[in-house]
Amino acid sequence: QQPVQSPQAVILREGEDAVINCSSSKALYSVHWYRQKHGEAPVFLMILLKGGEQKGHEKISASFNEKKQQSSLYLTASQLSYSGTYFCGTGVEDSNYQLIWGAGTKLIIKP
Amino acid sequence: DGGITQSPKYLFRKEGQNVTLSCEQNLNHDAMYWYRQDPGQGLRLIYYSQIVNDFQKGDIAEGYSVSREKKESFPLTVTSAQKNPTAFYLCASSMVQGAAEQYFGPGTRLTVT
Numbered sequence: 001q002q003p004v005q006s007p008q009a010v011i012l013r014e015g016e017d018a019v020i021n022c023s024s025s026k027a028l029y030s031v032h033w034y035r036q037k038h039g040e041a042p043v044f045l046m047i048l049l050k051g052g053e054q055k056g057h058e059k060i061s062a063s064f065n066e067k068k069q070q071s072s073l074y075l076t077a078s079q080l081s082y083s084g085t086y087f088c089g090t091g092v093e094d095s096n097y098q099l100i101w102g103a104g105t106k107l108i109i110k111p
Numbered sequence: 112d113g114g115i116t117q118s119p120k121y122l123f124r125k126e127g128q129n130v131t132l133s134c135e136q137n138l139n140h141d142a143m144y145w146y147r148q149d150p151g152q153g154l155r156l157i158y159y160s161q162i163v164n165d166f167q168k169g170d171i172a173e174g175y176s177v178s179r180e181k182k183e184s185f186p187l188t189v190t191s192a193q194k195n196p197t198a199f200y201l202c203a204s205s206m207v208q209g210a211a212e213q214y215f216g217p218g219t220r221l222t223v224t
Contacts, residue, residue: 002153015153027135041201041215042154087153091210098169099213101153 001026003090005102012109017076020105024069024087030091031064031071032099039083045073045086075107085108113138115216118220119155122221124196126208133199134202138176142208143185146201148218154201160185161208196223 003024010018022031029050031072046056048064048071056062061074075082083108089099115136124130126224142161146154156169160179172191179185185204189196195220205211 006208032213033220039199039220041217044212047210047212055212089154089213098156098159101155102151103151 001100003088003100003102005105006086007105009106012078012107014080014111017075017108018078020073020086022071022090022102022103024092026069026092028066028090029093030071031063031090032091033073034087034089035084036047036087042087078109080109080111083107114216115202115204117216118217119156119192120217122219124221124223126223127191129188129190130221132189132200132221134187134216136183136186138204138214140206142202142205143179144176144203144213145185145187146203148199148201157187159208196221
């Protein structure tokens with residue numbers, strides 16, 4: 001039931017772009033994206049809701065394909081501060097509104 | 112400043128002892144959560160609470176207990192029945208349960224030897 005994130009890890013040079021994917025086997029009503037730096041709390045990036053509504057930071061973009069139960073997070077012109085582990089949390093329909101989290105994608109940005 | 116506080120940041124205990132992790136929020140959120148995070152893994156839900164005096168088990172509740180006597184407080188007790196308690200514990204809250212942003216505390220790293 002855990003969503004699958006891909007890739008597991010990615011290394012970029014500063015300024016390059018990255019796409020992180022999150023795929024579920026269940027019907028979703030929401031996808032949440034968070035970034036976590038080592039030893040710290042996850043920080044909210046974006047929520048994507050069934051029906052098209054999105055809430056999040058202006059510099060972050062993401063998509064949610066409801067039919068395919070997939071979401072992608074787009075990081076463009078990456079900065080050193082983007083480094084960390086990115087997690088998707090999926091809101092599964094009929095799951096009493098609990099989020100099920102992926103294992104994370106580790107992103108390393110090099111100067 | 113509004114936010115979530117967890118204390119202590121690091122906690123060491125001997126096997127067989129119960130230990131209580133503190134979580135306090137001043138965001139006036141109704142919903143609160145406890146997660147466990149192990150190295151290289153995502154977050155796993157231990158318990159959650161939608162309102163005061165009510166809470167439900169998450170996926171890995173065995174060996175843990177909680178209380179929600181006040182809206183702002185949601186302490187987690189790791190009992191001696193928890194077979195592998197060493198982990199990073201995160202508390203979170205949200206305005207409502209469901210499709211709402213979750214705010215996380217800084218976490219407590221528990222080591223049991």
